[in-house]
Structure formats: C-alpha cells, structure tokens
Amino acid sequence: MTREFFIRDPRTVGRALLGKVLVRREKSGPLSARIVEVEAYLGKTDPASHSYRGLTARNAIMFGPPGFVYVYFIYGNHWCLNVSCWPVGRAGAVLFRAGEPIEGIEKMSAARGIVLSNDRDARRLTSGPGNLSQALGITRERDNGKDLTSAASDLVVLDDGFHPSKIAASVRIGITKAAERPLRYFVPGNWFVSGPKVL
C-alpha cells in the first residue's frame, strides 16, 4: 500500500484494509494473514483514542505522517498493532484486530504457543489484537515507528486483488468512552473475527 492509501480518514482506511494481506517478512520466510477485522480511532474528536488528549511520548506516531506503525502495550500483557492515518499533525489510526492466516502457520503456532489440532485452535492464532500481534512477533521495541509502506520494511500490507464480498460495522470492543460509535469493521461470517460467535 502507498502513502496515499493511509492519508485518508481512519474510517475509510479501515474499511479499505479489510481483505488486504498483512505480511511479516522474517529471514526464515514470510508470515501473512488476510485482514478481517479492524477498528478506527479518530484522534481529537474521539474520546476513546489515545490521541484524544493531545501529543504525548506514547502516541507521537499518530501525529506524524500516515502509514507508520503505532504499537502500544495493554493490560500488562499484550501488544496491539496500529497504523497512523491522516496527514502530518492530524492524529488518527486503525487498530488491526484479526486476520486469517495464510503463510507461516507453523511459525505463528509456535509464537502463540498453540499446538494445532482442530479449527478451534486455528482460530486462536490470529483472532483478537493481542493474539494477532503475538503471532506476527509484533512488539514496540521491534516495530514502533516503522514505515508500513516501505518496500524495505519487514512489515507491510499488500493488495493481492482479493475483495471481501461483504463488510459490516459495529461498536468497538473493550472501550468505555464513545462506546456507541460504530467504528469497528469486519468481514461478516469470517471465522477469525474476534469476539463471541453470534447466530
């Protein structure tokens, strides 16, 4: 994806990211997953966004140019992967929440500490932002500030021509502020979308 792709509103970028492929290029080979769930965070106008209250050391990436990686640590346990949106000076981001594994499933299983024996185990590989990050080896030390649009990067988003037949929106997960805004986007019916399964 180009810089132009990420210059837009996080809501537009978020929807456009569904179906794209998130790739970690390891020396031993690629790890990749098709993006099936994201959330938009709108910065100044969004009380749930880390950038709502202005620039800090942690959220600085979101105020910088679009297409850069913002990684934050949550609940004493998990890394979460985001990409900055909007032009320099305007904060906003998309949180990667879930993907469908494509390449490097063995390595992702090892990274997650999961022995694959059924579909239910497979789902746990990359469903949920903390799990997805762990599967791809995302940490702040390694990835924060990376250019997601650079061909030289070991973390990129690619378009392989696939397009989801449907996209759905819902409220975001795990937040208390601006909880009613429908800024979560996902591929309905995809097995790897996080959260309880509804029928």
Place this chain on the structure above:
DNA sequence: ATATCGATTATCT
C-alpha cells in the same frame, strides 16, 4: 453457551 474475574505494567493524572 454465556458470565465473571485475575493477570500484569506502561502511561497519564
């Protein structure tokens, strides 16, 4: 199948 709860620490007030 859904509900509740503890873990664990960076960040901000």
Place this chain on the structure above:
DNA sequence: GATAATCGATATG
C-alpha cells in the same frame, strides 16, 4: 494511584 483499544481460565446453566 487508577486505568486500560485484552486474553484465557474458571464457573455456571
């Protein structure tokens, strides 16, 4: 000192 863009384990119907 409180909180959090989560996860997985445990309990309960």
